[in-house]
Structures are given as C-alpha cells and as structure tokens.
Amino acid sequence: MALISRVGKRLRRIIQRPGSVELTRYEALLPAVAKLEPELEKLSDAELTERAEKLREDLGGAKVFNDDQLVETCALGREAARRALGERAFDVQILGTMGLLTGHVVQMETGEGKTLAGALAAAGYALRGNRAHVVTVNDYLARRDAEWMKPVYDLLAVTVGWVEPAHSRDERKDAYGKQVTYGAVAEIGFDVLRDRLVTNVDDLVQPAPEVAIVDEADSVLVDEARVPLVMAGSIDHNDADEEVATVVRRLRLGLHYETDTDGRNAWLTTAGASVVEKSLGGIDLYGDTGSDRLAAVNVALHAHALLTRDVDYLVRDGKVQLINAARGRVAELQRWPDGLQAAVEAKEQVAATDRGEILDSITVQALLARYPSVAGMTGTAVAVAEQLREFYQLEVAVIPPNTPNVRxxxxxxxxxxxxxxxxxxxxxxxxxxxxxxxxxxxxxxxxxxxxxxxxxxxxxxxxxxxxxxxxxxxxxxxxxxxxxxxxxxxxxxxxxxxxxxxxxxxxxxxxxxxxxxxxxxxxxxxxxxxxxxxxxxxxxxxxxxxxxxxxxxxLNDDLVLSNAPDIPEGIDADTETGEITDPAALRQINHAQRVAEGVDLEIHRNTWRYTRLIERQRTELLEHRDKVLHTAFAAEELEKAQPEKFAEVKEKLDDTERLEQLSREVVLFHLDQLWSDHLAYLTDVRESIHLRALARETPLDEFHRAAIPEFHKIIPESAARASKTLEEAEITDDGIDLADAGVRRANTTWTYLVHDNPFDSDFEQTVKKVRSMMRMKKS
Incomplete structure (x- = not known):
C-alpha cells in the first residue's frame, strides 16, 4: 500500500505540477530534524551558537549538503527562530529551507512563512562558507527582513546586512562584507554596474558573487528578466522639440492618426501628415525639407497616442514617473529611452531631465546568471516552471501548505x-x-x-x-x-x-x-x-x-481587445445586466490570456537571444578590465608602446604605485569609452535589424555578424588610444594632466531601468503574434 501511495503521489505531481521536484527525500528527513529538538532546547544561547560554529567546521566549504548536514542545519535554524522570534518553523518551512539549500525554486503559498525559510537557508549557505545575497523586489522588504531576521542570524553566528539607495559607498561595502546581504534586485544590480566603472580597487564594494536566494522569484526572474538596469553619464540637457509636441497635442485619433489593436504602434493619416507639415512651416515630412523632423514627430505621436497618464506613468512633484506594469507601482528610477522620455515630459509640460550616455547596462537575467548558485521562493512558481528551466536551469519544488487551503x-x-x-x-x-x-x-x-x-x-x-x-x-x-x-x-x-x-x-x-x-x-x-x-x-x-x-x-477588456478581438458569434448577454453565461465567453478570455502569455514569453526569449551575445562579450571584456584594475598591466603596456615618454613620466613622479594608477586610469578610460560606444552601436544595429528579415536574412545571425568583429576591435583600440594619450600628454609635477589629455569621465552618473526596445517593429510584432497563435493552436 505504501508503494502504491508513493507511486500515486508521484503521478499526481507529474500530472498536476509540471517541472516540480520530488520531495520524498526531504520529507524523509523531517523526523530526524524533529528528533534533535529536545537536545537543542536544553542548550544555552552560547552553546547553541557554539554548535552552529561546529557545524561550520564540519561543512568545511562543502559543495553540496548531505542529508546529515541538512538535518543539523534545519534543526539549528528551527531552534534559533523559536528563541529569537518566538516562532517554531513548521515542517513545510523546513521543507522549503531544504529545497532552497539544494538549489531549487520553492513554491510556498501566501502566509506560509517564506521569509523565515529564506533566512534559514541563507544562514545554512553562510555556515557552508558561502556569501549569500537575499534578493528582494524592493528596498523596504530588504531592510525589513534583514532587521527582522537578525536575531536568528546572531544565534547562528552569521553576520547580516542590507543595502538601500541611501547608503554610502562605505556602508555598501560593509553590507556586502557580511555573510548574508539583503538587497533589492535593482540595487544589487546597480552596485555591479558601479563596480564595473571604478579605476581603483579600493572603490569596489561587492565581492565575487556566490549564492543568490531570490524572494518573489517569479517576479524577479521572469517579470523583471528582460528589463535592463542602466548606468548613464551626463551629456547635456534632454530637450524635446516643443513645437512638434504642441502640434501633435492637437491631433485626433481616427482623423489625424491611427493605432493598431494592441496599442504598440501609431501612425499619421494623410490628413494628419498634412496638418503637421502645414503647422511646421510647410515642410515635407517625407522629403528633404522635413526628414530631420520626422523622428521627433513619430516619438511625440507615440507619447501622445500610446502612453496614458495614470496608466503608464504618473506626473508627481513635477516629474514623469513610470509605473511598473507587473506591480502597479512606481518604477523607481525607470525611464524610457531618452527620446521618448523627453517627448512625454514635453507632452505633460514638465521640466526635461538630463540626457545620458549609457556607460554600461545589465539585464536582471544576466545579473542572476553571475551567481554560481541560485535558489528562489514564491507563491506562484509552477506557472513559470518551463521558463525557469529554460532560462535559469532551475527546477520547482512545490511545498504543500501547512494547513489546507479552504479559500x-x-x-x-x-x-x-x-x-x-x-x-x-x-x-x-x-x-x-x-x-x-x-x-x-x-x-x-x-x-x-x-x-x-x-x-x-x-x-x-x-x-x-x-x-x-x-x-x-x-x-x-x-x-x-x-x-x-x-x-x-x-x-x-x-x-x-x-x-x-x-x-x-x-x-x-x-x-x-x-x-x-x-x-x-x-x-x-x-x-x-x-x-x-x-x-x-x-x-x-x-x-x-x-x-x-x-x-x-x-469581452471588451484590454486583455481581450489586444490579444483575441475576434469574438465568436452567438454569444448573448442578459438584456438587463449585460452578464454573459455562455461558456464560449470564458473560453475567449482564457484564450486571450494564453496569447498574452505567449507574446511575453517570446519577447523574453527574443531579448535573451540578443543579450546573450552581449553578455559573453561583456564577460570577456571584464576579464581584461579586471587584469588592468588589479595588476600593473596598464603600466607595462604603456611602457612598451611609449618607452621614452613613459620614462619621462616615471622620472618626474618617482612613485611606482602612483605611476601604475595613472596608467590604469588612462587605459580604463579608453576601454570604458569604447565599450559604451559598442553598446550604442549594438542598439542601432538591433533597432534596424528587422529590415534584414525583409531581405530574407536571419536577424539574429546578422546581429552576430555585425557585433562580433566590432567587439574584437575594442581591446586593441583601447591600447592604441591609451598610447596616443600618453604620447600627446603634457608632463606635469603629477606625471600628466589627465583632464587636459582628454581623460575626463562623466561628472554626473545615475542609474535607471529602461523598457527593452519599446519601438518594436511591425514585423517583429507580427512574428511574435503568429508564433504565439501557433503555440496556442498546438496546445
């Protein structure tokens, strides 16, 4: 009977929970965890901490937890939580902790205690000798959870900290120096980007990544996955064409412009083009006299027709603030690509923000891919199990509720x-x-x-x-x-x-x-x-x-109109209330939802196809940058390239360490500048790559064909430019005048998130729709 029960349990798991991990191994360890409770309860706090230190020695940097180590880790964690918080971890929380400690995404229902399970797992990784980052969806949760769980960590001899936007560089460095660090995904990502621009080793705040435990994993790993985090440097003021904004503001849908059904594209009608041309002084938008204004008109029309105040963005404190579509909250520091951002600011008649040169960027998916070990927890993981496996090689462990759900x-x-x-x-x-x-x-x-x-x-x-x-x-x-x-x-x-x-x-x-x-x-x-x-x-x-x-x-909700507008005939509504009981209506709404999910998945997949190459190039470049940053490589290369001039600078300085740092700053300046130029080049290539499809070429292949040769020029070119800078530089008492030699970094930098490619071409959208429809039909 027991065998039949286990087989039935596994069959139910296969049928009902795609991609879920078999929990039998972990469930078998629960009695052993419970058996240790009386023994641990008798220990004093100091003895409990000493027992945790002994476990640290036993683990000795092990790559994986064996069953005995899982039992000891969970038992110590349960006792620490009971003493520190007055909360004895339920068996389901212990199961969740084991799932996290073995590198899975655990699905635990709302109110089941994911925060404690995540803390016990983070402590377990710390005792194994790994630095663990607990990645949250916002700064409030990072601070709350770190402070809330600190007494538990203290009893287990584990240090804990958190990062938030208000922290200084020293505070961040201290937080990342702890064994467990809590931080919002964007904040951790921005620290990665800042570290990639430093020219002095002492300015680095993050150690090498080791373990990430992702809270609300579906939101972070799926919803946020294709959103790039961007580091920008100030160039100048970002002024939109105010005249164009005023003209476009007067245009009317159906008369002067049209939009597609999914609200992604807008275009001028013949009448609209005529009105715009006349209002701008009789130019020809599509001829020589107006081609330079066409881009401004298009972006202003996009802002006017497709972006809605209080839906896509707010205007608060005189600023345009984007709304995160996945959460319905203000997307802190998020903005559209600069042309569109300026157009919306002009539309709402608020002050324009600075325009920036992108210095570096990283997607959330690439950020998490840096960690050798990733685990996560959420209430809804099974629905994205296939994506977690495809993009992160993660499997889902479905933890049963502590008390049956009677909702x-x-x-x-x-x-x-x-x-x-x-x-x-x-x-x-x-x-x-x-x-x-x-x-x-x-x-x-x-x-x-x-x-x-x-x-x-x-x-x-x-x-x-x-x-x-x-x-x-x-x-x-x-x-x-x-x-x-x-x-x-x-x-x-x-x-x-x-x-x-x-x-x-x-x-x-x-x-x-x-x-x-x-x-x-x-x-x-x-x-x-x-x-x-x-x-x-x-x-x-x-x-x-x-x-x-x-x-x-x-049947007229945006979801249906955008994804399945062709309503079957014969669906009747109650004449008084308008309510529809025909099952075909529910099928239509379910179909629209599946199409929307398919489109989002295809956008994620398409984004990753392009960014995967960029990430490989970035990794290769960072290896070279780290060699420049941590060694005397820059000085050695400059000495080879300009031996006489280098000797003059060396004689003037008479300080080997200062000379190496000076060389480092020159080489890193050109390396970072060329990488920034490369990112801008790749953006231009990608925005026009769909045209290759019209010539029956594969866009991704063409993107690779354009990107790879240009990347291989960066390191040799940076060396050549650094050599030229040294050759032309004026020698001073400080060696050389870097600013006078043109080695000037942006005096203002800032970080923000940006929607990935909001100007998707009609062709790309059509392809996405067709592919999604095909998938829906197959299913």
Whole structure:
C-alpha cells in the first residue's frame, strides 16, 4: 500500500505540477530534524551558537549538503527562530529551507512563512562558507527582513546586512562584507554596474558573487528578466522639440492618426501628415525639407497616442514617473529611452531631465546568471516552471501548505461591456460589505483604482486606495486590509511580502472576521498572466483561513481587445445586466490570456537571444578590465608602446604605485569609452535589424555578424588610444594632466531601468503574434 501511495503521489505531481521536484527525500528527513529538538532546547544561547560554529567546521566549504548536514542545519535554524522570534518553523518551512539549500525554486503559498525559510537557508549557505545575497523586489522588504531576521542570524553566528539607495559607498561595502546581504534586485544590480566603472580597487564594494536566494522569484526572474538596469553619464540637457509636441497635442485619433489593436504602434493619416507639415512651416515630412523632423514627430505621436497618464506613468512633484506594469507601482528610477522620455515630459509640460550616455547596462537575467548558485521562493512558481528551466536551469519544488487551503475560488463573472462589469462590481462590494467581511479589490492600473474609489464614495462605500501614488505606505495599508468592514482598492500585486491578517495587524477581531467568511478578493479584470490572477487570489485564505475570490471580466477588456478581438458569434448577454453565461465567453478570455502569455514569453526569449551575445562579450571584456584594475598591466603596456615618454613620466613622479594608477586610469578610460560606444552601436544595429528579415536574412545571425568583429576591435583600440594619450600628454609635477589629455569621465552618473526596445517593429510584432497563435493552436 505504501508503494502504491508513493507511486500515486508521484503521478499526481507529474500530472498536476509540471517541472516540480520530488520531495520524498526531504520529507524523509523531517523526523530526524524533529528528533534533535529536545537536545537543542536544553542548550544555552552560547552553546547553541557554539554548535552552529561546529557545524561550520564540519561543512568545511562543502559543495553540496548531505542529508546529515541538512538535518543539523534545519534543526539549528528551527531552534534559533523559536528563541529569537518566538516562532517554531513548521515542517513545510523546513521543507522549503531544504529545497532552497539544494538549489531549487520553492513554491510556498501566501502566509506560509517564506521569509523565515529564506533566512534559514541563507544562514545554512553562510555556515557552508558561502556569501549569500537575499534578493528582494524592493528596498523596504530588504531592510525589513534583514532587521527582522537578525536575531536568528546572531544565534547562528552569521553576520547580516542590507543595502538601500541611501547608503554610502562605505556602508555598501560593509553590507556586502557580511555573510548574508539583503538587497533589492535593482540595487544589487546597480552596485555591479558601479563596480564595473571604478579605476581603483579600493572603490569596489561587492565581492565575487556566490549564492543568490531570490524572494518573489517569479517576479524577479521572469517579470523583471528582460528589463535592463542602466548606468548613464551626463551629456547635456534632454530637450524635446516643443513645437512638434504642441502640434501633435492637437491631433485626433481616427482623423489625424491611427493605432493598431494592441496599442504598440501609431501612425499619421494623410490628413494628419498634412496638418503637421502645414503647422511646421510647410515642410515635407517625407522629403528633404522635413526628414530631420520626422523622428521627433513619430516619438511625440507615440507619447501622445500610446502612453496614458495614470496608466503608464504618473506626473508627481513635477516629474514623469513610470509605473511598473507587473506591480502597479512606481518604477523607481525607470525611464524610457531618452527620446521618448523627453517627448512625454514635453507632452505633460514638465521640466526635461538630463540626457545620458549609457556607460554600461545589465539585464536582471544576466545579473542572476553571475551567481554560481541560485535558489528562489514564491507563491506562484509552477506557472513559470518551463521558463525557469529554460532560462535559469532551475527546477520547482512545490511545498504543500501547512494547513489546507479552504479559500472558495468562485467562477468568473463575464459581461458584455466594461461599464456593465463596473456596475456589477459595485453591487458585489456593497453586498459583501454589508456582511462586515473585509474586501480587497485588485484593479489593473492607477486610473481604474481611482475611478472605482470615486464611484464607491458616491454610494457611501468608503475605501482605502493603494496605488502608485501612495506606494510608500503600502505595507501599512495592506496590513490593515483584513480588518472587519475594510474595503481596500489596490492596483495589482497588493503587498507582496506582506501578509493580510484577518482582524488587521493586531488580529483583535480575527475570530469574528473568520466566522463571517474571511477576506473576499475581487479582481476587476483578468491579468495578462494566469500567474498574476493566482497571486491576487492568494492574498486570501492564508494559513487555512477562510476566504473567497472572484474575478469580473468583459469581452471588451484590454486583455481581450489586444490579444483575441475576434469574438465568436452567438454569444448573448442578459438584456438587463449585460452578464454573459455562455461558456464560449470564458473560453475567449482564457484564450486571450494564453496569447498574452505567449507574446511575453517570446519577447523574453527574443531579448535573451540578443543579450546573450552581449553578455559573453561583456564577460570577456571584464576579464581584461579586471587584469588592468588589479595588476600593473596598464603600466607595462604603456611602457612598451611609449618607452621614452613613459620614462619621462616615471622620472618626474618617482612613485611606482602612483605611476601604475595613472596608467590604469588612462587605459580604463579608453576601454570604458569604447565599450559604451559598442553598446550604442549594438542598439542601432538591433533597432534596424528587422529590415534584414525583409531581405530574407536571419536577424539574429546578422546581429552576430555585425557585433562580433566590432567587439574584437575594442581591446586593441583601447591600447592604441591609451598610447596616443600618453604620447600627446603634457608632463606635469603629477606625471600628466589627465583632464587636459582628454581623460575626463562623466561628472554626473545615475542609474535607471529602461523598457527593452519599446519601438518594436511591425514585423517583429507580427512574428511574435503568429508564433504565439501557433503555440496556442498546438496546445
């Protein structure tokens, strides 16, 4: 019987959980972990710490944990958490810790204690002798979790720190010097980019990467994967063509311009072109007299027609701030490529920001690929199991809940139009609110959240709004969303990393709220990914709490119009309410969601095809840069190239260390400048590469053909330029005047994120759609 049970269990796992790891090995170790508890409870704090130090010696830098080591690590972690936090780790948390310690992405449901499981795993890696970075989705969680878990780490003789934007270079260096470091993915990535531009070894803040434990792994590894983190240096002011912005602002959809159904492209009609040409002084946009204004018109039209205030961006404190589409929050430091950024600033009539020269960039996927060992945790990993395997070679371990999930997931309610849907949502909120149950409403964007809040206020249904305008208060707002009678309206992904406890943070009315039915979650539309739907549902029903979730949808929602606009005939709606009960409507919405998921996957895959070559080139260049930075290579090369001039400088300085540093700065300046030029060249190549497809050439092959020869010129050219700089430089008491010799780095640098290739060509979009449709048909 036991054998049949195990076989059945494995079959269910194969059928229901694609890509999931077999947990039998870890489950078999749980009794051994429990057996150690009485023994460890008798130890004093000092003795417990001493036992952790002994485990560190036993591990002795082992590459993998054996079963005995897993048991000891988890038992010590459970006891440390019990003493430090008053929380005894559940068996499922111990399973999660084992999954992380063996290099998997563990799926644990909301409220199951991922933060503690991640901390115990990070401590385990530290005891094994590895530096562990716990990668979070935002700075708030990095600091909160590091401070929260510090007493546990202290008992296990493990040091912990965190990085955040306000930290100085010395504070960052100190944080990365700890055995465990918490940091937002963007902050860790920006530190990598800053380190790649230093000219003195002492200025480096990060040691070599070893282990990354990624919190909210699906968001970081999938949603953020194709977003490049950028280091830029100031060039000049980024002025848009104000005259063009004024003209385009007057254009009207359908008369002067048209857009495609998925909202990615806009173009002037004949009438629109005529209006623009006349307004700009009678130029010919497509001839010699206006070709220099055409690019400005196109980018201004993109800003005017395709980017919507309070959906794609906010205007706050006189600045344009982008909204992260995956989270519904302000995307800190994120911006569009400079031409489009300036066009939106001109559209909103706010001050233009500086224009920057890109010094270096790295995608989140490439950032995580630097770590020899990667593990992760999230509530929704199975849905992206194939992507985790394809892009990261990671497998998913599905951890069962500590208490069975009793949340009621109600069938979607579908309507013919968004207005009919909105009326039904208002009625649903009113009906549930009358019972006293707390309600969380997940909306698609800032504009929708505020529109719904206004409508609720008019019918005396007060609510708290959580969106990109007040994301700084996110944790406090979401923590109270479980109070009796609370109505919280939020943009998507409310409170990642923050539990919604029934009865609020104090849980005073928990039992009463539970008896009423728990938290009721309402989705105002289906998201472009079923995974995001699951994340919203998962805000309810934590740790076996009662709860329910329902999604409302319309056949005219953006998801359907953009991905599956051809509605089958014969789908009838109720004449009074507009509600549709025909199963074909649900099939259409599910189909639209699958198409959207396919398009996103193809964009991710396509982005990685191009960036993979760039990453290989960057790795090769960094090996050379590190040799220049850490050795006397630069001085030796300059001495060979310019022996007489080098001898003069050497005689003047009479300081070998200073001479080596001077040589290093000259060589690194040219090397970094040439890499920056190479990135700009590759951007130009990629933006025009789709034209090669029209000539029946493979765009990726052509990209490689253009990129590889140019890259191989960088190191020889940097040496030649450095030699010329030394040859032409004026010798001073300090050796040479670097600034006078043209060795001037940007006096201002900043970091930001940028959407990858927002100007996708019609051809690329068509290919993506066709491929996605083919996949959908096959499935």
């Amino acid at each position: 009621e997931d109600q069938p979607d309610r579908i309507f013919g139009s968004p207005s009919q849907k909105l009326r039904a949502i208002e009625e649903e909120i009113r009906k549930v609110h009358e019972t006293g149950r707390p309600i969380l409403v997940g909306t698609q964007d800032v504009a929708e959240s505020e529109e719904l809040a206004d409508k609720l206020a008019k019918v005396d249904l007060p609510c708290v709004v959580l969106n990109a305008r007040n994301d700084a208060e996110e944790a406090a707002i979401i923590a109270e969303a479980g109070k009796k009678g609370a109505v919280t309206v939020s943009t998507q992904m409310a409170g990642r990393g923050t539990d919604i406890r029934l009865g609020g943070t104090e849980g005073a009315s928990r039992e009463e709220v539970a008896e009423l039915g728990g938290l009721h979650v309402i989705g105002t539309a289906r998201y472009p990914s079923s995974r995001l739907d699951g994340q919203l549902r998962g805000r309810s029903g934590r740790q076996g709490d009662p709860g329910s979730a329902i999604f409302f949808a319309s």
